[in-house]
Amino acid sequence: MAQPVIGLTLDHEPPGGYSAFPWYAIRENYIRAVKNAGGLPILLPHEPDLAEEYLARIDALIVTGGGFDIDPLLFGATSRHPSVTTKDRRTAFELRATEGALSRDLPVLGICGGEQLLNVALGGTLIQDIPDEVANALPHRQRNPRDEPAHAVEIRAGSLLDRIAGVRRLEVNSAHHQAVKEAGRGLLISALAPDGVVEGVEDPRRRFCLGVQWHPEFEIAEADRAIFRALVEAARR
16 A cells, blocks of 8 residues: 555644634645655544444544643543633544544554543543642643643553654653543553653554554654654554
8 A cells, every 4th residue: 555544633723823614724734744754644533323424435544733621520530620621523523533443453543632531532631630640740731832742641652652653762742731541442552741640541452553642743863753654654554
């Protein structure tokens, strides 16, 4: 397969800004990272009832990040932190697409909120607000530009992420206030921030199932580009 088809989930915005009507959005660097890795990027609108149709036409799935949270009810929480904001139709679509991709053993890459979505899809839970729940937490919402690193992560030896990155310590960007709490079924924690916040998860039983809490599409390090190459290579198999 010369150019595997890589489906990317979109963000959704209400009227205002770009258009007086509701609109979809995605940053250009997501598309560029997939194209440069040898994949053919296509964009997936939030139509939960069409998720299986999309999955029949793609070779791998990327669940992208966004400035919103997953409804705590979806991971069994009995309370909701005041900072939580949701995009329920987007989450409903991404859950259905992710569950369908996993059932087909399609390669899946979850980025930032996509890692959290992957974890919830497999029965895991989330920290709803890092500053409230993690003692002495790093500032995981960096103030410097996103194309610069915010902190380092330590990668677990022998993990898929270790094999892809080729390094055990990686400088990454950071733009989140939630994170994986309890890992979902079959997920291995493969990267941690210095404060203990989970930065990477993966399922070694599957062809390719990886979540990273940072945004590798900004390509700060060679390891970021390697993540997209590894996804595209897995989609060829």
